[in-house]
Amino acid sequence: MVSLSVAGWGWQYAARSTPALSNISFDITPGERVLLLGSSGVGKSTLLRAVAGVLGADEGTQVGEISLDGVSPERARGAVGLVLQDPENQVILERVGDDVAFGCENLGVPAEEIWARVQRALHLVGLNVPLDHSTSKLSGGQKQRLALASVLAMQPELIALDEPTANLDPIGARQLKEALTLVVEDHQPTIVMVEHRVDLWWDFATRVIVLAADGVLWDGAPEDMSPEVRNVLATAGVWLPQTEATARERPAPTGSQPLLHLENLHAAHPGSLHVTTPLDVDVYAGEIVAITGPNGAGKTALALTLGGLYPPRSGQVRAGGSLTGTAHSTKPITWRSRELLSRIGSVFQAPEHQFVAGTVRAELAVGPGALTLSRDEQSARVEKLLDRLHLRDLENAHPFTLSGGQQRRLSVGTVLATQPKVLILDEPTFGQDATTWTEMVALFTELRAEGHAVVIVTHDEKLVQAVADRVIHLGGDA
Amino acid sequence: MTRVSPLAKLLAAAILGSVLLVSLDPVSAAVALIFELALLPWAGIPARRLLRVLSPLLIAAPFAGLAGLLYGRDEGDVVLSLGPWNITKGEVALAVTITLRVIAVALPAVVLFATTDPTDLADGLAQLWHLPARFVIGALAAIRMLGLMRDDWRMLRLARRARGIADGGGPWTAVARFGHQAMALLTIAVRRGSLLATAMEARAFDAPTQRTWARTATFTLRDGVFVAGATAIALIAVLLAVMTGAWNFVIS
Numbered sequence: 001m002v003s004l005s006v007a008g009w010g011w012q013y014a015a016r017s018t019p020a021l022s023n024i025s026f027d028i029t030p031g032e033r034v035l036l037l038g039s040s041g042v043g044k045s046t047l048l049r050a051v052a053g054v055l056g057a058d059e060g061t062q063v064g065e066i067s068l069d070g071v072s073p074e075r076a077r078g079a080v081g082l083v084l085q086d087p088e089n090q091v092i093l094e095r096v097g098d099d100v101a102f103g104c105e106n107l108g109v110p111a112e113e114i115w116a117r118v119q120r121a122l123h124l125v126g127l128n129v130p131l132d133h134s135t136s137k138l139s140g141g142q143k144q145r146l147a148l149a150s151v152l153a154m155q156p157e158l159i160a161l162d163e164p165t166a167n168l169d170p171i172g173a174r175q176l177k178e179a180l181t182l183v184v185e186d187h188q189p190t191i192v193m194v195e196h197r198v199d200l201w202w203d204f205a206t207r208v209i210v211l212a213a214d215g216v217l218w219d220g221a222p223e224d225m226s227p228e229v230r231n232v233l234a235t236a237g238v239w240l241p242q243t244e245a246t247a248r249e250r251p252a253p254t255g256s257q258p259l260l261h262l263e264n265l266h267a268a269h270p271g272s273l274h275v276t277t278p279l280d281v282d283v284y285a286g287e288i289v290a291i292t293g294p295n296g297a298g299k300t301a302l303a304l305t306l307g308g309l310y311p312p313r314s315g316q317v318r319a320g321g322s323l324t325g326t327a328h329s330t331k332p333i334t335w336r337s338r339e340l341l342s343r344i345g346s347v348f349q350a351p352e353h354q355f356v357a358g359t360v361r362a363e364l365a366v367g368p369g370a371l372t373l374s375r376d377e378q379s380a381r382v383e384k385l386l387d388r389l390h391l392r393d394l395e396n397a398h399p400f401t402l403s404g405g406q407q408r409r410l411s412v413g414t415v416l417a418t419q420p421k422v423l424i425l426d427e428p429t430f431g432q433d434a435t436t437w438t439e440m441v442a443l444f445t446e447l448r449a450e451g452h453a454v455v456i457v458t459h460d461e462k463l464v465q466a467v468a469d470r471v472i473h474l475g476g477d478a
Numbered sequence: 479m480t481r482v483s484p485l486a487k488l489l490a491a492a493i494l495g496s497v498l499l500v501s502l503d504p505v506s507a508a509v510a511l512i513f514e515l516a517l518l519p520w521a522g523i524p525a526r527r528l529l530r531v532l533s534p535l536l537i538a539a540p541f542a543g544l545a546g547l548l549y550g551r552d553e554g555d556v557v558l559s560l561g562p563w564n565i566t567k568g569e570v571a572l573a574v575t576i577t578l579r580v581i582a583v584a585l586p587a588v589v590l591f592a593t594t595d596p597t598d599l600a601d602g603l604a605q606l607w608h609l610p611a612r613f614v615i616g617a618l619a620a621i622r623m624l625g626l627m628r629d630d631w632r633m634l635r636l637a638r639r640a641r642g643i644a645d646g647g648g649p650w651t652a653v654a655r656f657g658h659q660a661m662a663l664l665t666i667a668v669r670r671g672s673l674l675a676t677a678m679e680a681r682a683f684d685a686p687t688q689r690t691w692a693r694t695a696t697f698t699l700r701d702g703v704f705v706a707g708a709t710a711i712a713l714i715a716v717l718l719a720v721m722t723g724a725w726n727f728v729i730s
Contacts, residue, residue, distance in 0.1 A: 054679045077687075082680035088626065089670060090677035092619055098597050101692035103681035114692045136625070150681060270632075309636040341642030348640070352666055353633040356641060356658070370642035400669065414641065 001030030001190065002079055002157040004051065008064035011046055011055070015401055020046055022063065023215040028207075030157070033184065033191040035201055035222070038211035039237035040405035040433035044194040045085075047211065048160050051192060052082035068158070078107045081151030085163040085404070087143030096122070096138075097131030099146060103154040114153075121149040124186060125179040140295040141172025145179055152183060159183075161193040165200070166404075166430065169294045169459050173200060180204070196431070202241045210238055237435030258282035259323045259422050259453045260306060260332075264315035267298055267305040275313050276302055276474055283422065285322070288444060288454045290464045293474030299457045300349055300426055302474065306455060307346035307424045308332025319343070323421050341370055345415035349426040349457075351407040355399040360391050360410055363399050367418035385413045388443070390436060405431030412440070416447075423447065426457045441466050484599035485606055486701035487590035490708035495583045497712040503726040504571065506719035507578040513711045514585050521589050531592045535584050543577035586708070596621050601695040611689050619674055623667065630666050634659050 010022035020043035028034055038044050049055040050066055053073030068076045081103075084090045093099040097118055104114040118131070125145040129138075138146060144164055151159060161180075165173035177200055183189065195201050202222055210217040210233055217236065218229055225233075230240055260283040268275040276298035283289055283306075291299050304310040306317060311333045318330045327339045335343070348354050357363040364385050368378040386392045389409040394402060399410055408430050415423060428444075429437055444454050444467050458464060464471060498510055521528070546569060553568025596618055604614045638644040638659060647655075678684075719725040 049676070052680050054676050077682045077685040082677075084673075084677055084680070086673070089673040090680075092622070092674070092678055092681070094595060094597055094622060098692065102678075102683075105690050105692050106682040106685050106687070108687040108690050111690055111692055111694065114690070118692075154681065304636060307640060309640060336646075337639045337644035338642045338646065340639065346637075346640040348633065348637055350633065352669065353630065353637045354641065356638065356643065356662065367642055400665065418642065 002068045002076075003030060004028040004158060004190070004192070005067050006047075006051075006064075007066075009047070009050070009066055010063040011043065011050065011060055013060040013401075014058070015397075016060075019063075019213070020060075021211065021213060024064070024211065026209055026216060026219055028158075028190060028192065030190050031188045033204060033206045034193065035198070035205035035208045036192060036194045036211065037198070037208060037233075037238050037240075038217070038433075040431060040436050041403040042211055042213055044211060045162050045403075048082070048162050048192065048194055051158075052080045052160050053077065054082065078103075078154055079156060080158045080160055081154050081156035083144070083147045083151055083159070083161040083164050085166050087140050087147060087167060090147050091135045091138075091143060094135060095131065096127070096129055096133045096135055096146060099135055100150045100153050103150055107154060117153040117155070118149075121153040124152060124182055125149045126175065126182075139172070141168045141175055144168060144172065144176055148176065148179060148183075156189070158190040158192065161191070161195075163194050163196060163431075165195065165197055167295075170461060172295055173197060177201065177204065196239050196433075198239045199241045210236075212236065234434060237433040239434050239437075257320045257322060258284050259320050261318045261320060262306075262316070263318070265302075265305065265317060266313040266315055267302040267310065268313040269298075269301045270310065272301070274298060278315065279472070281472060283453050283455060285421065285451045285453050286448055287469045288448050288456065288467045290468035290471045291455065291457045291474060292459070292464060292471060297474040299474055303346065303424050303426045303455070303457045306332075306344070306422075308335055308340050308344050309346060338370060341367060341418050341420065343420055344422045344424065345418060345420035347411050347415050347423070347425040347428055351411035352400060354411050354414060355407075358398055359396050360399060360402070361386070361395040363410060364413050364417050367414055371418055381417050381419075385417060388439075389413045390439075403431070405433065405436065408432065409436060409440075412443075416443075420452075422453045422455065424455045424457075427459070428456060429458065429460045429463050437463075481700070482704050483602055483695070483697050483701040484594045485602040485695075485697060486704045487594060488599070488602075489705045491587040491590050493705070493708050494586050494712050497716060498579060498583050500728055501716070501719060501726050502572075502575060502579070502728050503719050503724035504575045504578060505722050505724040506715040507575065507582040509715040509718050510711055511578060511582040511585070513714075514582065518589070521593060523589065523592055527592070528589075531588055532585070535581065535588060539577045539580040539584075542580050543573040546576045547573035598693070598695070601691060601693050602697075605691055605695040606697055612684055615678075615683070619678065620671075623670060623674065626670065627663065627667055630670075631659075631663055634662050634666075 005027045007025050009024045010019050012019040024047065036044050036048070046055065051073055053076065066073055068079050073080060091099060092102050100118045100121055101114050104117055109117065125148050127142060127145045127149055135146065165176055168176065181204065193201065205222055207220065208222050208225065209219045218233060234240055262279050262281045265279045266275045274296070291302060293299050301310060305312055317332060319332055323343055324330050327335050329335070332340065332344055355363055357366055361382060364382045365378055368381050386395055389412070391406065391410060391413065394406065399407065402410060408428065412425065412428050429440055432440060441463065447454055456463065456468070494510060498507060547565060548563050550569035550572040552564055552566045554566045556564050556566050557570060558565040600614045600618045603609045604611045716725070
């Protein structure tokens with residue numbers, strides 16, 4: 001078993017003027033299970049990639065040293081297995097068995113032994129599908145367990161996981177934890193994990209390390225964290241178990257006429273056979289509606305259909321009179337792009353699809369520009385959002401260079417900039433730390449008070465508890 | 479068909495294709511096409527799926543022929559006068575030849591690859607033909623990304639609509655918009671590519687150790703017979719074309 005040593009380590013991305021992380025030191029002994037915490041964008045993923053030896057030397061400059069039993073991670077290929085956040089970008093081959101075998105092949109494991117390892121790894125993570133099952137037919141949760149199996153088959157000494165449950169529904173997340181617990185019982189590997197779902201993993205971890213940009217903020221066993229420390233960390237934006245989500249007042253919807261009227265609506269991605277169960281729902285001004293359900297239930301298809309972006313598979317989405325205004329029809333799908341802009345705003349699940357400009361500032365100005373607002377009004381809106389969403393320091397950065405959580409805030413900002421009557425947000429709190437999360441909750445509550453209708457598609461149970469006036473649960477196979 | 483080695487399929491398609499491409503006559507193409515159609519029921523593809531994978535080809539081939547019809551060299555009697563175009567007998571023959579040829583070359587390629595898992599082809603290329611694993615597996619991973627890129631393109635289009643910049647302006651603005659969206663797709667593809675590269679690297683891809691292969695690629699007697707069969711069809715097609723005097727070598 002291998003010991004991990006991080007000594008005075010720091011990293012500065014090539015495009016940035018300040019280091020992402022500096023002065024990070026800790027040692028991890030074999031068999032420890034470490035939960036790595038820190039506020040949004042503090043560089044947790046960067047550190048994890050450095051530990052796995054896949055942080056490219058051309059991406060930035062490193063100070064200090066990371067070593068696995070005295071060897072640098074780049075030279076200790078196979079010693080660290082890395083599970084990444086997005087299941088979509090880590091499936092490499094078309095068949096499940098081949099994908100799990102891939103790492104073993106690269107390590108030069110003899111063919112007969114590979115298949116024994118593949119079987120064992122798949123069994124351990126509870127992915128009981130045939131070896132020639134198509135990887136593209138797996139659900140998000142299954143893909144993450146596949147990624148874990150692929151790493152296990154390599155028999156690494158240390159398993160690093162970068163927010164492995166971020167894209168999973170609560171059931172998928174629990175299944176991943178069960179799988180990992182079985183792995184721990186099986187051979188006690190060392191585990192280093194970055195996670196936002198701290199409630200889920202708190203009892204799993206034997207040690208918690210909290211990172212700040214300029215050093216380790218706290219390091220110790222989870223049960224040793226004193227209330228004072230908790231307070232300090234919570235103020236720094238670190239997610240801790242039972243960080244209170246303040247329940248807010250929920251004023252009844254104002255105005256009797258709905259903004260959106262759904263009638264026997266079936267939503268589906270074009271060409272997909274999976275269609276949502278029929279919905280008859282009215283969405284009113286001044287309310288927050290949450291749409292929940294397992295991966296693959298069609299939540300995103302429904303959000304896009306409500307947003308006037310997908311035509312309904314069958315049934316209707318109709319806009320009420322106050323939403324339609326001067327538009328020529330009550331069907332959002334027939335509206336022109338610019339008509340949609342001031343009426344229904346959509347935040348997409350993947351922020352990168354939404355970015356069209358070269359800087360954060362320009363990105364926020366796109367919508368107001370398309371509405372042909374006055375210069376003063378445009379810049380007033382942009383300035384307000386830069387502060388509100390904590391993007392001021394990054395105003396000249398390219399949107400693609402932001403961290404996952406920062407990108408998410410920016411994509412929410414692009415929609416807020418045009419002040420549409422209805423907002424449709426697909427996983428808006430993804431990757432947020434406790435501070436930015438709380439602020440987003442406040443933001444949604446404010447929008448509600450201002451009379452906007454907010455529809456939120458989410459796996460975030462805390463968010464639903466904190467803001468939702470109504471919950472629409474979509475069924476489906478997980 | 480799935481039991482034939484992907485390399486044998488690749489060879490068969492290459493032999494048929496290259497022979498049919500060097501001549502521009504209707505006979506060799508027609509002969510090859512007759513053989514191909516006769517063998518089609520044994521390809522093991524359900525009719526419905528076959529029609530779907532072939533549909534782009536069946537639509538595109540007549541258009542290739544149309545170009546010959548309109549812009550070929552004027553030869554023989556004029557059959558039809560359409561504004562600036564005089565369509566002659568020579569051009570009609572050329573159009574038929576081109577259409578037949580496009581179908582005869584593409585049909586085996588399309589059918590053979592519809593029955594091949596890219597992973598098996600990569601195994602064959604790397605293990606039997608000793609192409610560098612780095613290159614073969616990189617290409618394999620890239621193929622998998624094509625499906626994701628199609629979804630990305632759709633989302634990019636929708637996102638532009640949602641952001642209020644999807645319409646208005648004249649045709650030039652539309653062209654510029656298309657250009658921007660294509661650029662965005664490229665950016666996302668590069669990004670996905672680098673994420674995938676990280677995931678592959680994290681699984682020790684391109685490590686200094688000698689790589690092993692979980693699946694052994696083989697080239698059996700059955701595969702040899704398959705390639706020989708394709709070669710025979712190509713030879714018969716050429717022989718008949720030469721004997722009927724239709725053979726028309728393109729480089730002359």
